[in-house]
Structure formats: structure tokens, C-alpha cells
Amino acid sequence: MKVWIKYLLGAFIGILVAFIFPSGNAGFVSVMSFxxxxxxxxxxxxxxxxxxxTAIESVNKLRTSKLLLKTTSLTFLIIVASTLILTFVGLISILIVKLPRIPITVDVAAEIKGINVKQLILSLFPYSGFAALLDGSFLLVSLVAAFLIGWESASEEIMFKPIFALADSASKLFYNIATFFTEIMSVFCIAIxxxxxxxxxxxxxxxxYTPMILLLFVDFLIVVGVIYPLxxxxxxxxxxxxxxxxxxxxxxVLSFFSGDANLALPLANRHCRESLGIRRRSRGxxxxxxxxxxxxxxxxVSAVSFILIWRSYSSLGISFFDVLWIFALSFGLSFIFGGIPTGGxxxxLTILCNEYARGFETSYLLLQPASLIMGSFATLLDTVTAMFGSYIVAVKTKxxxxxTIKHFI
Incomplete structure (x- = not known):
């Protein structure tokens, strides 16, 4: 059975179970949460x-074959271009389609996790190099360490051959373990x-919140069904x-229902190799x-949400400079969310509301009940972008x- 069928089947069973059992059953909800x-x-x-x-092996091979600069440049070019496209699509869609206002309720502002940019930068270089393997959320920390090892091991191939051989073998070992994990995750997906x-x-x-959900769904279809294939x-x-x-x-499927950007990574890595045929030195x-x-x-998602909040609070039109501000901040801040795999x-959105001020500081509370679906669509789009982007880089670097499609897993 194809892997995607297993995950769709797991998702169907999970939804079916959720609608069979009463949502008001606290014991059932507690068990499913756990x-x-x-x-x-x-x-x-x-x-x-x-x-x-895998990154150690990839950087080593890319440097040896003199493709590291080209691969890195293409990757960041696509990252910037895709973020521009997605931000633009979100803004255009919400400006064209005027969603119904959300009733304003009086709530007490809860403490919302913020982003400490300085701490994120400092965390890239922990006091101990071994600590790079301890952070399970901020993947860039371990990626930086792997880059340094892979880069230096390629400088003296004979001297550091044992290091490369160890990383190469470990990469294959962990890939096999990850393959097992991706198989059982199709079953675990039921609870998720x-x-x-x-x-x-x-x-x-x-x-x-139904109109907003429908708009996000249409945006998703436009991006993955039209823009990215073109x-x-x-x-x-x-x-x-x-x-x-x-x-x-x-x-x-896994990224949408989990809302976790890191969880789908082993599964995506497997599809990049066994379905799309992307070589390890590239995808790694x-x-x-x-x-x-x-x-x-x-x-x-944040751009759409902020303008929806704006229209719920005010009947005044949105000026060009305000739209430009929303676009610039949504686009620029998105690049520093690597350490936040869920709820980004x-x-x-909370940062946009706080930075804009003018009485909007706590307006994000209007959409707090819908934060689950916001995270789902955001992670879904990010996962698709990573898949398309990785494939484009692999094709352009040969x-x-x-x-053939019939051989896809």
C-alpha cells in the first residue's frame, strides 16, 4: 500500500473517531491530547x-564537487521568492474578498510567547558544540554544527576520511530508522x-471563523494547484x-493535522529520495x-488574519502604506521563526498587532480560538514550499x- 494512502486512511479514521465520540467527554479529550x-x-x-x-555528508560532497555555493544561493533565492509570493497571495486575497466581521468580545489578554531575536542568534553557537544536538525545536543549531564539520572534513579528505565515513554510515542508519518511524506514524496519525x-x-x-477557513483553503489551492506547478x-x-x-x-497530511513543521521532516525526506529521486547530498x-x-x-496566514481583525475593528479603508507595512513586516519576520516549529x-499575528499599536495591541484575541487552524494552514504551505523548493534546487544542480510516478512510494 502506498504511503500516502496509509496517511489518508489514518486521517479518515481519526476524524471518524472524533465525530463518533462526544466532544464534551473530558476523559476522551484528555486521552487524545496525551x-x-x-x-x-x-x-x-x-x-x-x-x-x-545527513547534513555533514551533504556539505562534504557539495564542497568537494564545488556545488555548495550554487546550491546555497539557489536555495535562499527560492526561499525569498516563495515567501514573497505567499505573502502577496495572502494580502491580495483578503483585500479582494471582504470577509464578514468577527464579533468583538472583551477578553483578558493572555501572556503570549514572543520572539527574542538576540537569543535566537546566540543559540546558534551554544557554549558546548555537543549542545547543538540537544535542541529538538531549532534545527538550525544542529545544522550549523553539521555544516562546520562537513565543510572542514572536505578540506583534508584523506585525514578526515574516518569522520566522513562515520557520518555517512550514521546517516544511512538513521534514514532506515526514520523509514520505520514514518511507517508507524501513519498509525499514530489516527490519535493526532x-x-x-x-x-x-x-x-x-x-x-x-468559517469564511476565513474557506479563504485560506482557496489560497492553498491557488498556490499548490496553480502557482507552484507553473x-x-x-x-x-x-x-x-x-x-x-x-x-x-x-x-x-501529517503537517496539516499536527501543525508541527519539524514532525513531517523525516517523511518528507523519504519522499524526496524514494519518490522524487533527489540525491542525498542535495536534500540533506x-x-x-x-x-x-x-x-x-x-x-x-498572519497577513490575512491581521486585515480581518482590522476590518472587524474599523469600517475605514486600509491605506496603501498600511498594506505595505503589513506586507513588509509579515514577510520580514517570517524568516526568524525557525526556532518555533508550532504556532508561528x-x-x-500577535507581533503585528503589538507593533501596529493604535488600540490593536490585544486584538489578536479575536482569532485566538482559531489559532489551531491558522497553524495548520501555515505549516501545510511551508511543507509544500519545502518539497517544491528542494526539487527545483535538485533539478537545477542536476x-x-x-x-516514474508508478514507482512513487
């Missing part, structure tokens, strides 16, 4: 070892989806641009970069072995 958290932690267990060892569906029932029953067709001259979308089904370096920096999904879209 199992969801447990299985998400289980899925992320192998992420750092896989990323660290079930808990998501229980929370989603509460959101959808309110009715006031870019792939013209940039890579690929006659079958939708094959990347087909290869992304399972990672999309490019995909983690996309996972850390390509957070255009959060920019799109809502946190970015590090892909094309497979």
Missing part, C-alpha cells in the same frame, strides 16, 4: 540525528488527527509538474534550510534521478 503529544514527540525523536548526520478534529469541531461550530514547469521545463504535489500528499542540506527559513505560510502564524 496520545497526540506522545506520538508527536515520538515522531520528532529521530529528526535531529537524521538532519545532523482525532485530537485535532475534536478541537476543530469547537472552532467550526462557532460559525464566525513555476516548476517554466523554471525546470518539467512536463509533469504535479508529480511533486503527488509526492507531497503524505507530508502534507536544502530541505533543512527550507524547513528553517521558508515560512511564507505563516506570513500569508499566531505568534506573528542532483536528481527522475522516477
Amino acid at each position: 496520545l497526540s503529544e506522545l506520538f508527536i514527540r515520538t515522531g520528532r525523536y529521530i529528526v535531529i540525528p537524521l538532519i545532523f548526520t 488527527v482525532c485530537f485535532w478534529a475534536v478541537q476543530f469541531r469547537g472552532i467550526i461550530e462557532m460559525g464566525i 513555476i516548476l514547469h517554466f523554471v525546470c521545463h518539467d512536463p509533469h509538474p504535479y508529480k511533486v504535489l503527488y509526492a507531497s500528499i503524505a507530508p502534507m 542540506f536544502t530541505y533543512p534550510l527550507f524547513a528553517n527559513f521558508a515560512r511564507g505560510g505563516s506570513a500569508l 502564524a499566531f505568534i506573528l 542532483m536528481v534521478e527522475h522516477h
